[in-house]
Amino acid sequence: xxxxxxxxxxxxxRLKLKxxxxxxxxxxxxxxxxxxxxLNVSEPKELAKHCMEDIxxxxxxxxxSGDVIMATTNFGCGxxxxxxxxxxxxxxxxxxxxxxxxxxxxxxxxxxxxxxFECAEAVDNTENGDVLEIDLSSGRIKNLTRKMEFAAKPxxxxxxELISANGLIEYTKRVLAERRI
Amino acid sequence: MxxxxxxxxxxxxxxxxxxxxxxxxxxxxxxxxxxxxxxxIREFRKIGVKKVFDxxxxxxxxxxxxxxxxxxxxxxxxxMREFCYEQGVIHFEIGQMGIEHVLLPEQGLVxxxxxxxxxxxxxxxxxxxxxxxxGMGSTDIAAAMATGYIWMKVPPTIKLVYHGSLGKWVGGKxxxxxTIGKIGVDGALYxxxxxxxxxxxxxxxxxxxxxxxxxxEAGAKAGIFxxxxxxxxxxxxxxxxxxxxxxxxxDAEYTxxxxxxxxDIEPQVALPHSPANAKSxxxxxxxxxxxxxxxSCTNGRLEDLRLAAHILRGRKVHSRVRCIVIPGSQxxxxxxxxxxxxxxxxxxxxAVSTPTCGPCLGGHMGVLxxxxxxxxxxxxxxxxxxxxxQSEVYLANPAxxxxxxxxxxxxxxxEL
Numbered sequence: 336x337x338x339x340x341x342x343x344x345x346x347x348x349r350l351k352l353k354x355x356x357x358x359x360x361x362x363x364x365x366x367x368x369x370x371x372x373x374l375n376v377s378e379p380k381e382l383a384k385h386c387m388e389d390i391x392x393x394x395x396x397x398x399x400s401g402d403v404i405m406a407t408t409n410f411g412c413g414x415x416x417x418x419x420x421x422x423x424x425x426x427x428x429x430x431x432x433x434x435x436x437x438x439x440x441x442x443x444x445x446x447x448x449x450x451x452f453e454c455a456e457a458v459d460n461t462e463n464g465d466v467l468e469i470d471l472s473s474g475r476i477k478n479l480t481r482k483m484e485f486a487a488k489p490x491x492x493x494x495x496e497l498i499s500a501n502g503l504i505e506y507t508k509r510v511l512a513e514r515r516i
Numbered sequence: 517m518x519x520x521x522x523x524x525x526x527x528x529x530x531x532x533x534x535x536x537x538x539x540x541x542x543x544x545x546x547x548x549x550x551x552x553x554x555x556x557i558r559e560f561r562k563i564g565v566k567k568v569f570d571x572x573x574x575x576x577x578x579x580x581x582x583x584x585x586x587x588x589x590x591x592x593x594x595x596m597r598e599f600c601y602e603q604g605v606i607h608f609e610i611g612q613m614g615i616e617h618v619l620l621p622e623q624g625l626v627x628x629x630x631x632x633x634x635x636x637x638x639x640x641x642x643x644x645x646x647x648x649x650x651g652m653g654s655t656d657i658a659a660a661m662a663t664g665y666i667w668m669k670v671p672p673t674i675k676l677v678y679h680g681s682l683g684k685w686v687g688g689k690x691x692x693x694x695t696i697g698k699i700g701v702d703g704a705l706y707x708x709x710x711x712x713x714x715x716x717x718x719x720x721x722x723x724x725x726x727x728x729x730x731x732x733e734a735g736a737k738a739g740i741f742x743x744x745x746x747x748x749x750x751x752x753x754x755x756x757x758x759x760x761x762x763x764x765x766x767d768a769e770y771t772x773x774x775x776x777x778x779x780d781i782e783p784q785v786a787l788p789h790s791p792a793n794a795k796s797x798x799x800x801x802x803x804x805x806x807x808x809x810x811x812s813c814t815n816g817r818l819e820d821l822r823l824a825a826h827i828l829r830g831r832k833v834h835s836r837v838r839c840i841v842i843p844g845s846q847x848x849x850x851x852x853x854x855x856x857x858x859x860x861x862x863x864x865x866x867a868v869s870t871p872t873c874g875p876c877l878g879g880h881m882g883v884l885x886x887x888x889x890x891x892x893x894x895x896x897x898x899x900x901x902x903x904x905x906q907s908e909v910y911l912a913n914p915a916x917x918x919x920x921x922x923x924x925x926x927x928x929x930x931e932l
Binding site: 367389414438 | 538551552554555558559562563564565580581585586588589592634635636637639651652653654655656658659662663667669701702705706732735737790877878879883896898899900901903905
């Protein structure tokens with residue numbers, strides 16, 4: 336196991352971010368993240384206008400660049416639509432922290448470069464509106480409001496490799512290049 | 517090894533795989549639709565290869581917002597169509613298309629032992645044929661279109677054993693709603709569900725498709741059935757390539773084995789806003805409805821339509837209710853027509869539509885207004901799923917949906 340290295344900036348600098356928490360409960364589904372009625376387009380900026388609309392209609396107004404979405408269990412359940420992590424990312428959200436994620440959402444987020452952290456301790460000790468500081472490379476999560484610190488579950492090696500390749504498309508390019516050698 | 521592990525190990529050219537392992541798996545079929553294909557095509561172009569790995573193993577189906585509901589949807593369908601023409605990828609145009617998960621098995625494109633990935637979460641439907649089939653996002657589909665391979669984490673398997681024989685109005689939909697009601701929407705998270713037992717043996721292929729279809733609603737990666745005589749009979753006239761039947765080992769390891777005696781279960785209805793809110797129909801009380809929807813990748817097959825027609829024959833849909841029947845494919849539509857079912861529907865006051873996913877995801881052809889309530893044979897009843905965030909969807913089997921359309925409230929067919 337190695338530590339989380341997602342969200343690395345170009346040049347490999349460690350990336351720390353600070354943002355306010357928008358906290359939700361269990362089983363936030365992809366219809367809640369981006370309702371299907373808006374899926375007649377796939378541009379992330381267009382999708383972002385309707386992010387979380389049906390369960391939190393002011394989310395887009397409230398969310399500031401760098402903010403964090405937090406939820407309890409099974410975040411992103413339902414449809415396979417990649418539009419869901421694309422909408423969250425384009426809404427300015429820097430990462431999502433939950434106890435557990437639905438599996439297709441988890442893959443999609445990693446593939447498109449939206450960092451996710453599984454950290455039950457952080458979820459249990461953070462309230463809506465708290466400010467977090469997150470070290471994307473180590474998975475250390477600081478709750479600045481409550482002066483507490485948590486460690487996210489590390490990614491398995493293979494996923495860390497995918498993330499360090501900057502997502503699945505770049506990883507696939509590399510695999511294809513190796514095949515040609 | 518479990519059934520899932522058997523299929524994955526064969527496609528990873530490995531003698532054995534274990535849950536939690538990451539493997540690169542050869543795919544037999546790759547699927548996308550009019551909503552997910554545009555992103556997949558965009559990402560595919562970024563990889564820099566000119567051709568897909570094998571155009572005959574990629575299928576694109578315009579089914580979600582088609583026949584095109586608006587200009588933006590038409591543009592997405594057009595982009596997908598042009599890519600298919602350019603690459604020689606299999607494409608079903610309007611007039612030949614069906615709802616993807618009804619269409620692909622019917623066309624013999626999915627066979628036992630296959631690994632299928634689709635940019636649609638209900639790709640798990642093909643588990644009914646003894647295939648390992650799972651939903652993924654568009655970028656995963658792009659990578660698989662370029663390479664013919666996909667990475668997977670081998671899932672642990674939960675074995676579900678259904679004992680007993682099913683009551684009169686109880687079928688695959690009730691078994692899966694009952695199960696999700698017991699284990700929850702994340703009860704099989706990251707896992708493969710293996711469905712077995714006497715009640716499963718007696719279930720029709722259409723009933724098995726319905727069950728496998730909703731494995732994702734329990735968070736599962738796949739929901740798989742063993743191949744038996746019914747499967748072989750279904751495949752016989754359809755298969756145009758060779759396939760292999762896999763069996764789970766006797767000493768397969770399961771994270772859980774769950775036994776249900778389903779002899780006494782009633783038709784199940786999942787209340788808003790979760791498929792896990794399943795209740796026996798006798799516990800519901802009076803719930804008036806505005807719409808009844810019979811169709812979708814869950815319950816849009818011939819057996820479903822037969823059941824609905826059986827109930828609607830010689831009766832009338834309640835004057836306050838819109839009842840919409842959507843055959844899952846052109847073949848289902850034609851078979852229903854030949855069998856006289858369509859006439860029964862129209863005489864009863866049902867609106868019959870060309871195949872589309874349409875209303876299931878609030879697209880078109882039956883979107884709900886605020887305060888409206890629909891009993892639906894579809895698979896999801898999330899907030900806003902079928903239209904207004906203030907609308908409600910109750911999930912049920914086709915017999916219950918048809919009986920409710922007549923009564924104007926949710927009832928068991930026995931109450932008619």
